[in-house]
Amino acid sequence: xxxxxxxxxxxxxDHALExxxxxxxxxxxxxxxANGVLKGLAENKSDGIIQVTTGGAAFxxxxxxxxxxxxxxxxxxxxxxxxxxxxxxxxxHTDHSLAKMLDHYVIPLIEETxxxxxxxxxxxxxxxxxxxxxxxxxxxxxxxxxLLERCHKNELILEVESGVVGEVEDGIxxxxxxKLYTTPEDMLEVFRRLNQVxxxxxxxxxxxxxxxxxYKPGQVKLKPSILKEGQEAVxxxxxxxxxxxxxxxxxSGSALEDIREAIDYGVVKMNIDTDTQYAxxxxxxxxMMKNYEGVLKIEGDVGNKEKYDPRSYMKLAEAAMAERVxxxxxxxxxxxxxxxxxxx
Ligand SMILES: [Zn+2]
Numbered sequence: 001x002x003x004x005x006x007x008x009x010x011x012x013x014d015h016a017l018e019x020x021x022x023x024x025x026x027x028x029x030x031x032x033x034a035n036g037v038l039k040g041l042a043e044n045k046s047d048g049i050i051q052v053t054t055g056g057a058a059f060x061x062x063x064x065x066x067x068x069x070x071x072x073x074x075x076x077x078x079x080x081x082x083x084x085x086x087x088x089x090x091x092x093h094t095d096h097s098l099a100k101m102l103d104h105y106v107i108p109l110i111e112e113t114x115x116x117x118x119x120x121x122x123x124x125x126x127x128x129x130x131x132x133x134x135x136x137x138x139x140x141x142x143x144x145x146x147l148l149e150r151c152h153k154n155e156l157i158l159e160v161e162s163g164v165v166g167e168v169e170d171g172i173x174x175x176x177x178x179k180l181y182t183t184p185e186d187m188l189e190v191f192r193r194l195n196q197v198x199x200x201x202x203x204x205x206x207x208x209x210x211x212x213x214x215y216k217p218g219q220v221k222l223k224p225s226i227l228k229e230g231q232e233a234v235x236x237x238x239x240x241x242x243x244x245x246x247x248x249x250x251x252s253g254s255a256l257e258d259i260r261e262a263i264d265y266g267v268v269k270m271n272i273d274t275d276t277q278y279a280x281x282x283x284x285x286x287x288m289m290k291n292y293e294g295v296l297k298i299e300g301d302v303g304n305k306e307k308y309d310p311r312s313y314m315k316l317a318e319a320a321m322a323e324r325v326x327x328x329x330x331x332x333x334x335x336x337x338x339x340x341x342x343x344x
Pocket of ligand 1: 096165212249250271
């Protein structure tokens with residue numbers, strides 16, 4: 001199927017909210033990692049989300065150009081081409097962009113979508129994240145409202161964040177302390193402001209103790225009940241059915257019961273990066289250790305071309321990444337939930 005269009009993407013979100021499952025949103029940085037995600041989704045018959053960080057996009061453009069929008073466009077165009085042959089839907093998303101990065105990343109990509117739409121072509125990306133969590137909430141939402149208006153005009157979904165996700169992801173440092181936990185008051189304010197953009201769709205990354213990167217078990221104190229309290233406050237204030245489509249950041253190393261509980265409270269998108277990074281690299285390490293004498297030219301020898309051909313280990317890495325995606329699909333209860341072939 002082609003990349004999910006806006007209507008399909010909205011259906012995907014509603015489907016997940018209704019059936020209480022979530023989509024894996026996996027960070028990719030290359031053709032190979034994108035292909036690994038698509039393989040994993042297809043094999044477990046789940047729709048899903050492929051996303052690109054600012055750093056991942058710069059990397060994808062190549063070391064010489066080091067151009068974020070160009071790298072993101074390259075990955076997106078590849079996914080648009082190959083996704084047509086997969087029996088699932090995939091949406092394309094850009095991950096964290098702080099306010100100061102918007103003009104260098106998200107805005108050029110929205111402009112690209114605007115150009116494409118003017119030519120009658122489908123959108124480039126399906127959604128974008130604006131991370132204003134380093135700003136006071138009112139400033140965060142002033143920017144978010146403006147951006148949401150522009151996104152809505154172009155049939156794009158916006159992801160916003162309230163509270164702060166701890167630790168480092170692509171050079172973005174989260175704070176710590178109380179802001180790791182979003183308050184019901186914050187969530188009410190996000191709802192009040194963003195729902196003024198009539199008919200627009202958005203995701204909220206409400207933090208509940210999340211940290212980026214991987215930690216030993218027990219070091220991450222997640223409190224999914226924060227999400228429950230926030231959703232209940234919003235329903236009470238804005239009426240039945242007023243609920244957020246929530247995003248789970250920094251979930252690496254989380255206990256399965258915390259993940260499942262968060263899904264019960266309206267998480268429909270879970271970001272996955274660290275776990276798939278490790279899954280990708282692990283078989284490469286294995287390959288190098290097992291074939292040490294083949295991948296190196298030792299003491300004037302010629303090595304073994306079959307062993308140092310990057311395809312030999314990149315194929316293993318792609319397959320391992322696909323397996324890790326399948327595990328995520330299992331954890332998030334999205335196995336077999338694809339809307340592909342289900343018309344409406
Ligand atoms: Zn994140």
